[in-house]
Amino acid sequence: MINKGSPWYAYAVQTRPASDGPTPPAARMEWGTYPGAGPGAEVLGRSLRGRRILELGCGQGQNAAHLVDRHQAQVTAIDLIDLQIQHARARYGEMAGLTLLACDAMRYLQRTTAVFDIVYSVFGAIGLVEPRQLLAAIARHLRPHGVLAFSVPHPRRAGAEASDGPQPRHSPLRLPDGSRPPLPRWELNGPGWCRALDQADMRTTAVTELGHPGREHPTALMITARRN
Numbered sequence: 001m002i003n004k005g006s007p008w009y010a011y012a013v014q015t016r017p018a019s020d021g022p023t024p025p026a027a028r029m030e031w032g033t034y035p036g037a038g039p040g041a042e043v044l045g046r047s048l049r050g051r052r053i054l055e056l057g058c059g060q061g062q063n064a065a066h067l068v069d070r071h072q073a074q075v076t077a078i079d080l081i082d083l084q085i086q087h088a089r090a091r092y093g094e095m096a097g098l099t100l101l102a103c104d105a106m107r108y109l110q111r112t113t114a115v116f117d118i119v120y121s122v123f124g125a126i127g128l129v130e131p132r133q134l135l136a137a138i139a140r141h142l143r144p145h146g147v148l149a150f151s152v153p154h155p156r157r158a159g160a161e162a163s164d165g166p167q168p169r170h171s172p173l174r175l176p177d178g179s180r181p182p183l184p185r186w187e188l189n190g191p192g193w194c195r196a197l198d199q200a201d202m203r204t205t206a207v208t209e210l211g212h213p214g215r216e217h218p219t220a221l222m223i224t225a226r227r228n
């Protein structure tokens with residue numbers, strides 16, 4: 001899949017690592033916009049050893065590599081953009097327990113027969129795909145009582161209100177070169193995500209706002225839930 005027309009391709013080109021080579025996995029899992037703020041991998045469960053984990057929208061794979069290296073989890077990490085997966089493979093591809101795939105999240109969930117203990121997304125596919133369809137597809141591949149955790153850009157990060165209903169908001173994707181291609185994004189607030197999770201047979205266990213020093217509004221909304 002090449003996908004050069006997607007704003008996410010431009011994002012992958014413009015955020016590519018300075019050197020594409022083996023990289024030590026990150027010491028900590030990050031959910032927000034400010035490294036070190038907010039929780040880490042512990043929100044996924046107390047022991048992750050051997051857990052089957054799926055990441056939707058892994059980018060360069062730093063969180064997936066952390067979960068494999070530091071927690072001995074078995075992680076499948078997918079991203080829409082081939083180039084992101086190429087970067088992730090160059091950095092972490094030799095790691096046993098890490099499977100990296102270029103695929104759209106919905107397409108992957110529609111085709112796979114795999115069942116996971118944990119599904120997560122960090123500013124990834126959740127929020128970028130129609131939520132009710134995506135959450136229902138996730139629930140079909142999450143074992144009973146399995147964990148879903150995700151963070152999304154906070155809907156009030158720029159002082160705007162959350163969107164609700166089936167229509168996405170067309171918020172700009174802020175690229176390093178200064179361009180701002182519009183991107184459809186479902187900007188639900190905490191109660192909106194709780195309702196969508198409920199409809200997908202999952203129950204919300206926590207809604208957390210994450211901030212960033214110097215920013216007036218919270219920058220990330222983090223949700224954890226369990227499959228019923």
Ligand SMILES: C[S@@+](CC[C@H](N)C(=O)[O-])C[C@H]1O[C@@H](n2cnc3c(N)ncnc32)[C@H](O)[C@@H]1O
Pocket residue numbers: 008009056057058059060061078079080081084103104105106121122123124125128129
């Ligand atoms: C803001 S980046 C976050 C990447 C990574 N999770 C991180 O924290 O660095 C969003 C990623 O989601 C990917 N993405 C967007 N839509 C997707 C979809 N429908 N399925 C899979 N990945 C998607 C993009 O290609 C991009 O790499």
